[in-house]
Amino acid sequence: MKTKELYSGKAKTIYRTDNPEQMIADFRDSLTAFDGKKKSEASKKGYYNAQISRKLFEMLEAEGIRTHYIDMVSDTEMLVDALEIILIEVIPRNIAAGSITRTYPIKEGTRFEKPVIVLDYKSDEHGDPMLNEDIAVTMGIATYEEIAHIREMALKINALLTDYLYSKDLILVDFKLEFGRKDGEIVLADEISCDTCRLWDKTTGKSLDKDVFRFGGGDVTSTYEEVARRLVPEIF
Numbered sequence: 671m672k673t674k675e676l677y678s679g680k681a682k683t684i685y686r687t688d689n690p691e692q693m694i695a696d697f698r699d700s701l702t703a704f705d706g707k708k709k710s711e712a713s714k715k716g717y718y719n720a721q722i723s724r725k726l727f728e729m730l731e732a733e734g735i736r737t738h739y740i741d742m743v744s745d746t747e748m749l750v751d752a753l754e755i756i757l758i759e760v761i762p763r764n765i766a767a768g769s770i771t772r773t774y775p776i777k778e779g780t781r782f783e784k785p786v787i788v789l790d791y792k793s794d795e796h797g798d799p800m801l802n803e804d805i806a807v808t809m810g811i812a813t814y815e816e817i818a819h820i821r822e823m824a825l826k827i828n829a830l831l832t833d834y835l836y837s838k839d840l841i842l843v844d845f846k847l848e849f850g851r852k853d854g855e856i857v858l859a860d861e862i863s864c865d866t867c868r869l870w871d872k873t874t875g876k877s878l879d880k881d882v883f884r885f886g887g888g889d890v891t892s893t894y895e896e897v898a899r900r901l902v903p904e905i906f
């Protein structure tokens with residue numbers, strides 16, 4: 671099945687398979703923040719993120735969103751469609767937190783009247799700077815039509831995830847999506863996990879995501895486990 675390692679990112683390793691149309695994403699226990707400047711390991715983190723991602727991809731597929739998810743091949747390994755990745759990080763924001771509160775005079779906790787979609791250029795080398803449509807098109811990353819479609823998909827995904835997570839007592843503050851192309855279609859890629867979402871507990875407002883690592887507010891494994899218990903109770 672798994673053949674050659676294709677590349678190793680900060681939290682996942684991607685392998686080729688004997689089918690050129692499919693790859694395997696292995697969710698690792700390593701985690702980084704601030705463009706890789708802060709690094710660590712947390713046991714079972716890869717497992718929890720893989721299972722949370724699986725569950726959210728399955729939910730979105732059932733709601734008509736095309737994702738790259740095919741199947742799990744082990745606890746931490748996800749079989750996915752091989753895509754041509756679009757180098758844009760799409761960040762839907764419902765409540766102000768993180769970089770938007772540092773870059774602009776917007777107070778943390780401000781609830782946006784409608785979701786704010788931020789586009790970043792996916793490039794560690796350039797520090798993931800914010801993009802707009804013209805810059806992305808000029809760099810040849812995507813077409814205007816593709817970006818319009820991606821924004822529409824991101825809004826739909828945000829609405830679906832917000833409701834789903836709220837039913838598990840989680841507030842979806844913001845999150846990061848990546849997309850790719852497959853046979854002329856735009857497909858949701860990467861992962862949706864505690865690494866890529868800001869989740870606040872509905873009652874206490876406590877961060878239940880990678881912010882506990884970024885800002886040192888708690889134990890990563892037990893935080894991610896708490897989210898997994900709510901979203902994938904069947905693994906416990």
Ligand code: TMP
Nearest residue numbers: 767768769770844845846865866867868
């Ligand atoms: P930010 O506030 O740091 O811009 O992050 C916004 C959201 O995007 C947050 O939920 C975390 C997620 N994110 C990633 O998944 N990868 C990244 O490299 C960054 C910077 C943020």
Ligand code: ASP
Nearest residue numbers: 680702703704705706707
């Ligand atoms: N994922 C990015 C990094 O590892 C940034 C972050 O999530 O804070 O540096």
